[in-house]
Amino acid sequence: MKLDGLPWARHWPFTGAVLALSLFGVAMIYSAGVKNIPSPVTEGIWVRQAIVLLGSILVLIGLSQIPSRWFEWMAIPLYLLSLGVLAVTLVIGTGSGTAEGMRSFLNVAGFQFQPGEAAKITTALALAKLLARKADGPEHLRDLLWPVAIVGAPLALVVLQPDLGTALAFVGIFFAAIFWAGTPWPMILFTASPGLSLILSFSTWIWSAYFLSLIVGLYIYRYRLYLVESLGVILANLAAGAIAQPLWNSLQQYQRNRILVFLDPDIDPQGAGWQLVQSKVAVGSGGVLGKGFTLGTQKRLNFLPEQHTDFIFSVVGEELGFVGTSLALVFFGYLFFRMIRLAQAFDDPFSGIFVFAILGVWLTHVVVNVGMTVGVVPITGIPLPFISYGGSFLLMSWVAAGLVVGMARDVR
């Protein structure tokens, strides 16, 4: 079988899942354009998404032919390049569409693209290269200093755009990568602890209880930690708890509202709360079987915000019902299982860590994006991989998939 020699064909369950999700996305974008009073913003855009998809398929086939060694060699230069582009974006970047107020897009020869999307892949590559150097994985917290720095740099640059959604994806990359690199669970938790401290600092009592249990944890693992490391964790937690209030104050009003309405949608019923409530109404009113493809009333009558991008899953929920949403989630689950299976099959640490880093990105996107349509996660401007409308996002997702397939060329 000639076809069997091609990596994308041999790994058809993975590429097939990616293609199926992308086609489903084009269909949903088509539906998002079907409204009672047509809007130029959403009408006919499915054609553009379909064209980008065709290009993306070619890109995947091409990338899957490139040996993964090449990417390992290129990891650090590509990473540094993308950091440079991100920095440039901060200066000359523009907003676009629904992300009008940000500096996250670059206009190159008439095309708009998001350097942040490319930076996810280069960061995953760089991180994989760094972590793969030690076969016994990061045993100590100090072994994680460089990985933190590698992820921290692009993360800081996207936070400055400010694009919190993309920043969240970098957190996903980091934890997925260090997990597959074999970092022990306690160390992962200690690394995550400043983030927890930040979140829990809204209540002094809860934060105090959390801090106490952190001290207890550090005491239990005292033989695995240097004193400096323990002190570092404690200081980082204290610092996170202390900057929470100034950080909150520095947020834009709309960002604060998104978090506040997550806790109570009635706070801002016309603004951020409106999006959340209307999305929940759309999803909930879909019921078991949905209102039918293109027939969602919330969507048709413009009650749904951002129905072609960040809230595309609300359209899925409204029109295809619980059957549609759970099937879509099962498809994503299948894709992730295939990726885990690939990583497990790799003897090579670099490929395995890279696949996990990409898994970390996609899982973060799926959980946050899908979760916000039903109000279990605060509203974040984060698209749904393969399904949301957006050229550079779709293309970069397929580039990542192409790299995964390419690395799996020797796996049977």
Next chain:
Amino acid sequence: MNKYHHHQRRLRAVQARMFVTTLLGLLVAVFFRAQVYRSADWSLQSESNRLRPLTLPAPRGTIRDRAGLPLADNVPGYSVSILSAAPDSMLSTLERMRQYLEIDGDRYRRLEEQARAGGPQPILVSVDAPFEEVAAIEERRAIFPRVLIETRPKRRYPVGEIGAHVIGSVGEINQAELDSPEFEGAEPGLIVGRSGIEWQYESTLQGEAGVRYVEVDATGRIVGSFRGFRRVEETPGQDLDLHLDRELMEWIHQIFPEGMGGAVVALEVETGGILALYSAPSYDPNVFAGVVDQEEWDRLNRDPQSPLFNRTISAKYPPGSPMKLITALVALEAGVITPSDRMPVACGGGYSYGGRVWRCWREEGHGSLDLADAIKNSCNVYFYQVGLRIGLARMLERVNDMGFGGRCGVDLPSEAAGTYPEGPEFWVRRYGYSPREGEVLNLAIGQGPIEQTPLMVAQYFLAVARDGSAPAPTLYRGAPPREGFRFDVSEEALEVVREGLRRVTRQGGTAYLSSLEHFDLLGKTGTAQSVEGRETHAWFGATAGLRGGEPEIVVVALVEFGGGGSEVAAPLVARAADFYLRGQHGIPRDTIQTLRDYINARRNTAWAVPTPEAR
């Protein structure tokens, strides 16, 4: 330890699968809760998002006369409303609409308030917009995306001013009514009865509004069908069949003396049903059917002729001579006279009692009369003596029993209560002295402190035309019969009274010229004092039926400042009765009706021969 040994990898792969499964599983659970478990709540909210309820006004019931002819029905009118949206957008729509639709200042301010208050209900700009204005808005549909134009039933009164007082009119519900428990659940724009039958039978005529929905988008613009869908059907109001005779009322309007005020009441003898209730001058109730034109309303209110005043039931006049019928019936019932009795004192133009002379209207006197002739001649001296036989106490007691101090109980609003002394204390209260026995002399001839509505006077004649009983006059044919008053007198005695009335329109009677070719007209003239220095009000009351047959109709007319009863009031009554009875008995109707008409038209008057009883 090599973390990439395949055992280690498998261990982490298992952990990773568990992690992914847990996260996605939690999401599926959350969606199960939203889409399966709690879907009904969200569906409801989705429906209320996109559907705006609109009231479907129920057409009011038709009001029909005894022949089924409409007295009030409905024609399509146009209403204009603005769908609920953000207050700013509603206010600007309202502002723009003013260029095309006439909205008076008060209403405009009220609508602005409504727009600011918000709420899911559309605001009703006009319940009755002229077609040209509606068309102007319809043409500019693009700049009025949230404006809804609907046809809604509009009240029409085919007979216009002829039935205005009895049928009444309708108007838009006001704020006080909206707040009252009686109109619970009513919405602004509801058309309710304001007067007359429309008010009296409001709950029967009203019906129940329906609901339909229009689909709107997130900004409140109507999308899809403007006609709406998913209706809760409206229930039309029930039709109302009245005793009224539309043709008779139109005839009365035609023959009522031009430019004069007054009232005409016609009753069916058999049932006490009201055949006609006509008040002049009148107004056109159609002008109140939609939005009230404030100028027109002010003009009607200021008119010195008071066209809004229903003279048949709201105006009171001294009854004068027709009251003598009641005096006769009271006396017959009490047994203080017999029909053939002549009074001890013959009429010589006056009667001495209590140190003064009580005058008869005829200075040269009537001589000695029996009851029939006393009625025919309306002799005061005869009735003074009857009054004395009855006695003041008995007179007061009996007449008050009949309810002459109160109301007939007609099924209409704003019926005035009659005035009749309820007892001796009346004089003390009003004049500051105890009544002397002599007061009964005035009461016996319908003078003194007595005032009655034309409808109540018609009830006297009803008692005479029937067997002494007079049921309460009623408009609605479905209303249960109600007891009015009853005299326990023999048929022979009643026949004597009727004979007296019959002679009024025979040769020598005061209304001879109003006698009719085919029918017996049993009538009584009367005058009632009006304002100082002006003509008296003219009364004529009669009952009529086939010659030699039973009385079928009672007609009473009061013409304000009409002089003596025989000049304008009697022909009016005679012609109304003739018109009705010809219709009842299949005799072709004619404009030449009374003896006077025949003479003027030089027709054969051989039928008007004097009867043997006449002198």
